[in-house]
Amino acid sequence: MGDKPSARLIVGASGARLLLKGLVMKRFARALGFAMGLAILLGFGTQAASSQTLKAVQDRGQLICGANGTLAGFGLPDPQGNWTGFDVDFCRAIAAAIFNDPTKVKFVPLTAANRFTALQSGEVDVLARNTTWTMSRDTSLGIDFAAVNYYDGQGFMVRKSLKVNSALELNDAAVCVQQGTTTELNLADYFRSNNMSLKTVTFATADEAVKAYDSSRCDSYTTDSSALYGERLRLADPGAHIVLPEIISKEPLSPAVRQGDDTWEDIVRWVHHAMINAEELGVNQKNVDDMLKSSAPDIRRLLGVEGQFGEPLGLSNDWAYRIIKAVGNYGESFERNVGQGSPLKIARGLNALWTKGGLQYGLPVR
16 A cells, blocks of 8 residues: 555656657657658749759750651641641640740651650650550650640541442451551451451551552551541542541540650640630630730639749740740631641541530649
8 A cells, every 4th residue: 555656656757758758759740740741842842843854945945846747737847848737836835835936846757656766765855746645655655645635536538439438348458557556456456346357558657658548559548537638638639539437446646745754744734725725715816915904713824914823834924825825725726727727627526625515625724
């Protein structure tokens, strides 16, 4: 009985010391957590404001864009070397966002065979060349796809004289196709799935494949549906050929960048979404200056009147205004290059805004 009070005191003192130690440790952990969180936030801020690729582009004074070079409507230089096309516009939009000058772009024509090597090696800063976003490309080539700027699908072109109205009538046909592409793989899958016999005639480049088809070495030519309309314009008698109705694959076309530079990928991605958002909000080349006076929050954020959305990208806050002023919104670029205002006259289809039954959906700037 006589030992119990002193034992309680000892235990009480020991417990107090443990309790005090616990409180100190908790406060230390909180302080450490706060410091680490602050460091992480500061680190992210530094990372977001810096980009090796962006710095290289700025120091060079020019964006280097990997383009097609032979595809009307998407990427094609005229005899004077002036580039036009849907993908060309996209690269000009990036240059406008960075330099406030859409002409500060060097276009490098690339084939399907060398396009990824050119991007991986740093020969180009961005690849904007009707390239399909697939799992294997996304996970094994050291590149990242920024955004689907054109939803496409593979189709077939035939001569009207063949009197074929469906791809299912191409059993035992000779089909020209570019080798080393998803197009070649899709072609084999389609014929096998439909128990049809196929005679594949492969070529290293699309140009060779088109010329072979035009010289009647093949019954049909297959590639992305959008490209068929462009390639048809190059044939000796475009009116003698039709594009069949079947779409046999999903071909989400996307600009691509090298892995490891997240800020550069963000810049490329948000250039696309800025153009989509501009169309959604009714902002275009003609009215963009007037829209600077708009009271609509979405428009004010997009054009840099409110917020600091350019800074995390290492750009000025009027980056999207620059794009729209120089190049226009997504719909404007589509229509003049491949849509009803162009020789191709491709319907918007899946590339209509989501509000009009399409898949193009601008992520919010906020």
